[in-house]
Amino acid sequence: MGITIIFKIAAVGIIVTVLSQVLKHSGREEHAFLLSLAGLIIVLFWIVPYISELFETMETLFSL
Template sequence: MTISLIFKIAAVGILVTILGQVLKHSGRDEHAFMISLAGLILVLLWIVPYIYQLFETIRSLFAL
């Protein structure tokens, strides 16, 4: 995992938080929820390959 991935995740978190607060204060709670969901899905798509690699490493370590 590179440090740039951590910075990307932090940037997405900050952006989603700001957009969510702006949308909530303007009365668009549904849009704020969709922005939060989109941010979560984006970050999960970035992290899933690393999780897969972790499980493959554990599997090979214990020879399962």
């Protein structure tokens, strides 16, 4: 796992936060919520393979 995934997550977080604030101030709170949800789903799709790899590593480490 490289540091690039951390930068990608940070970039998505910053972009989602800025766009969400713009949408909230323009009165489109539903769209802001959907944007936040989409950002969360994108980040989860990036993170799930790393979590799977972590569990596989732990399983091989603790298997007898």
